[in-house]
Amino acid sequence: MEDLPDADIPPSPVQPRYHTGRFPNNKAGDGKPRLLLMGQRRSGKSSISSVVFHKLPPSETLYLETTTRIKKESMHSFMDFQVWDFPGHLDYFDPAFDVDNIFDEIGALIWVIDAQDEYLDAIVRLNATILNLQQTYPNINVEVFVHKVDGLSDDFRNEVIQDITQRVMDELSDNGYENAPVSFYSTSIYDHSIFDAFSKVIQKLIPQLPTLEALLDSLCRNCHIEKAYLFDVLSKIYIATDTSPTDIGSYEICSDYIDVVVDVSEIYGWDRGDEEAQARNNENAINDAESLITLEKKSNNYLYLREINKYLALICLMGDDSPADKKPLIDYNVGVFQEALAQVFPRGEK
């Protein structure tokens, strides 16, 4: 019976049992970029944070309790950040709240709107919040997640997003804010769209993004890689990709691939005690996990994964003109990329 995931107890952060694991590091979360999750009650905020940061299966989110107080969660990864999950019923601009304490240092405000519900009230509150923020903290990115779109037909989905965008933008321009940093995403926890949206939110908070993209571009060009993603393994958020057009399909396949590698690593990477110490002394032992999938229908390398540092993995969809016998060359180039990355991103080195 223990196979079935436990729905009642919120799962603790994954223990780093496998090689690609990270260590739960319990430093106080001050001074880190903060992501605020806000929105009406029952719009899906806690479900989002459980699915993205705790790997709760989406079907289990039905059992989540209503959040009654602010839940703070730290994520320790390539960069540390905190996610604050706010109960839906609180009024943050009530004088009783320490507004500065909440909005100081935040990187992004994520506003979740339930697309399947009556959303006019939510928009009124969202507008009030944005207007308030524009006066005091104009630099905060406001990211609107039009959530639970899985239940809507494609046409209706677009209509809802358009409508919401229009209403928010109208309100803002009525008040004289023309270029407020507000973006809209359609999301669902039942597919990869929530991860895609989170990736884009977080990419905005990474100052080194242009450099990373340039590095990936040059790697892709030299190795005939179709598409390369730099993933944060734990959260499956991608922090950069090359600048060729992105489609959600290639993100999905890479993300599913990470699942395969992490799951298998968890199963066979258990602590074997003394033998491990022995392996560490062995000079031939490889340090970075790598993985490769070749497809039956194509003779070429199909997917290539390489652990870049403690937190990040590079995943490449190989192009058709990148045959398997070129793999040592690719290995070498990825090594060069790895060194470059270590200079750009000093964090997370072994």
Place this chain on the structure above:
Amino acid sequence: MNSSRRQKQRKVLLMGKSGAGKSSMRSIVFSNYVAKDVRRLGATIDVEHSNIKFMGNLMLNLWDCGGQDGFVENYLTHQRAHVFGSVAVLIFVFDIESREFAADVVSYSNIIRALSECSPSAKVFCLIHKMDLVQARLRSQLFEERSEYIRAASETFKDTVDFFPTSIWDQSLYKAWTQIIYFLIPNAATIEGLLRQLAEVIDARELILYERTTCLMVTHVTRDEESQNPFTDRFERISSILKTHKQSMAKHTNIPPGSANFAEMQIKTGRFMFFITRLTENTNLAAAIPPSEQVFNAARINIMLARSKFAELDIANKPRPGLQQAFASVSMGNSGEGDGDGRGEDFGV
């Protein structure tokens, strides 16, 4: 050894109340559906037959029997001999959420009675399904209670009936079906013996043989300290991982899921190396080996060389009675040696 067990066609009945999840289960295990796609399935009308080629030498003749009362009545009366004759396995699916559990069990015992009349040597598996809908802490208790109640109603199958908690949303489905399939494979002990030899040669920590289309485990060999692996459910977990990955590949490459097979997957880390590759036409072999490039490369070559040996076991295209006889004696010999888990003896029961 009972000669009927050597039949290549094995009749498997899938029964249970309407809406219990029989067709959903079948679609996921055998037809490459993902869990969330099964809501597209309609009610099964009468019996849906499917023939599933499994491991080449085993053809499953799966009867998915619609569970509405009218159909069940019909199976039990007009079609009694037709439906319940020469059955190898009955899989009965109970819906854990059913409001009329007592009535379900009454229907179950009617079916059991018909089965013991027409196929007394059949094996019964009861799947308590939709376990995901029960709160986690209540699951095992509820499962035990229900199993005991059903066992009491199992009449002549009381001592042999097996129970599994299942859900299409996790690997418990694969766990149950792996056991069912293992029961049906005629030469499992032979395969296991050969696999063990191979494991010794390539110094593998673990070898797992998977059927290619369903990703169900056929058998496995675990050596030395790998038996202390804390993940005792790893076989069905890998089944589930492989199946999910297959879906994802199919979606991205526009290859139908049935043929979106990878030629090889390698994972190398500092703690272990793992690869999974095609062994025979119908099977994939997963190998977990110590973290060393030399061992890894040698293992790959040895597995490639062993392919023909395993292909002989996969007697899909050349049914030779003499060969089967040979297997029977080998498998007897193997079960005599006794590898501890007593699996070889299953077929003698």
